[in-house]
Amino acid sequence: MSRINPFYGQLPPAFFFTRLNDAVAAYVAAHPDQRLLRLGVGDVTGPLAPPVIEALRRAVSEQGKAATFHGYLPEVGLDCMRTAVAAYYARFGVNLSPEEIFVSSGAADDLGAVGNLFSSDARVLVVEPAYPAYVDTSRMAGREIVHLCGTQQNGFLPLPEAHPDADLVYLCSPNNPTGTAYTRSQLQQWVDWANERQAVIVFDAAYEAFIQDGDVPHSIYELPGAKDCAIEICSLSKTAGFTGMRLGYTVVPKALVRDGFSLRDMWTQDRTTRTNGVSYVLQRAGEAALSPAGLRYSRESIAVYQENGRILSEALRAAGLWFTGGRNAPYLWLPCLGGQSGWAFFEQLLGQAQIVVTPGEGFGEVGTGYVRLSCFGSRGDTEEAARRLLTVL
Numbered sequence: 597m598s599r600i601n602p603f604y605g606q607l608p609p610a611f612f613f614t615r616l617n618d619a620v621a622a623y624v625a626a627h628p629d630q631r632l633l634r635l636g637v638g639d640v641t642g643p644l645a646p647p648v649i650e651a652l653r654r655a656v657s658e659q660g661k662a663a664t665f666h667g668y669l670p671e672v673g674l675d676c677m678r679t680a681v682a683a684y685y686a687r688f689g690v691n692l693s694p695e696e697i698f699v700s701s702g703a704a705d706d707l708g709a710v711g712n713l714f715s716s717d718a719r720v721l722v723v724e725p726a727y728p729a730y731v732d733t734s735r736m737a738g739r740e741i742v743h744l745c746g747t748q749q750n751g752f753l754p755l756p757e758a759h760p761d762a763d764l765v766y767l768c769s770p771n772n773p774t775g776t777a778y779t780r781s782q783l784q785q786w787v788d789w790a791n792e793r794q795a796v797i798v799f800d801a802a803y804e805a806f807i808q809d810g811d812v813p814h815s816i817y818e819l820p821g822a823k824d825c826a827i828e829i830c831s832l833s834k835t836a837g838f839t840g841m842r843l844g845y846t847v848v849p850k851a852l853v854r855d856g857f858s859l860r861d862m863w864t865q866d867r868t869t870r871t872n873g874v875s876y877v878l879q880r881a882g883e884a885a886l887s888p889a890g891l892r893y894s895r896e897s898i899a900v901y902q903e904n905g906r907i908l909s910e911a912l913r914a915a916g917l918w919f920t921g922g923r924n925a926p927y928l929w930l931p932c933l934g935g936q937s938g939w940a941f942f943e944q945l946l947g948q949a950q951i952v953v954t955p956g957e958g959f960g961e962v963g964t965g966y967v968r969l970s971c972f973g974s975r976g977d978t979e980e981a982a983r984r985l986l987t988v989l
């Protein structure tokens with residue numbers, strides 16, 4: 597008899613994006629002459645930077661010659677990539693040793709895998725609405741989940757005050773889907789809360805490269821005490837357009853110790869046991885993406901998405917609507933007109949303005965009654981969407 601993990605049975609059916617894609621496909625089939633404006637995507641659309649392409653070519657050519665060929669690599673990452681990430685953090689005034697940096701295949705992989713460091717009865721606190729991986733991977737592990745809800749009252753930036761204890765908390769700032777971002781003083785409250793309770797924060801910094809406001813930290817380690825309580829997970833997906841490349845990094849500081857265990861040592865053990873690292877070619881590409889020339893190109897692509905955020909924000913303001921985001925993250929989050937569900941408003945925007953948005957239901961129950969707009973569309977589509985939104989809202 598197989599003893600299958602029963603907790604997979606408690607996951608919601610994976611129908612959300614299927615339903616979304618089916619609804620859009622059905623609309624296109626019924627209205628082949630209409631131009632759809634796709635503000636539903638959470639994926640980059642610009643190409644990779646030329647220094648990245650050059651690094652890829654160089655690395656591929658090295659792999660084709662016996663003298664420069666690389667086989668298995670250190671599971672935790674090449675020194676050159678770990679050093680490049682450390683230099684990137686130095687730009688925020690954060691001093692990390694390369695030994696605290698673990699190269700990964702992207703944030704999604706490590707957001708789930710980090711749960712390996714905690715016992716199955718660890719209580720997980722998730723600030724919602726949220727990127728679904730936090731809840732779903734915790735469910736798969738059979739952990740108790742405590743939900744902390746973002747609301748219009750707390751500006752979708754809930755703070756830890758008056759909150760039940762938890763062992764592990766997932767925070768995402770800047771946030772997908774709400775586009776909100778904790779300021780330094782707000783995030784400090786989380787750090788102090790975690791240190792008081794000996795909890796661990798898993799800080800998802802996937803959208804840090806979009807931050808425009810000076811009082812929003814790029815890394816949780818900008819705050820005093822954070823190295824004692826936080827693991828930070830990030831990737832080059834949104835920083836350098838690497839969604840199709842798959843390269844990220846996880847920071848586990850040496851100072852992070854719980855129950856007498858160094859979490860950095862545990863993570864080293866975990867990675868060297870469960871993975872064989874990331875490909876040589878990709879890590880060389882990542883090093884180039886984090887070089888000054890690579891970052892210059894990425895900033896230009898990000899500026900395009902940031903301008904899209906400004907255009908959409910202006911349209912929503914002109915319509916007199918309450919919303920969050922559009923400034924420090926490539927998403928805007930707004931309540932549905934007339935108190936409709938996210939799905940009903942999605943249908944209305946599709947039918948009346950041919951705009952595709954993402955219903956808030958995809959980010960937890962608390963997302964019901966909201967929709968997310970993405971800034972990753974083309975400039976033309978975004979400008980046209982802003983015009984059409986004003987006719988509907």
Ligand code: PLP
Nearest residue numbers: 702703704727772802831833844
């Ligand atoms: N975290 C958040 C908040 C995201 O929105 C995403 C992807 O959209 C990820 C993590 C996953 O990123 P990656 O491509 O690095 O796996």
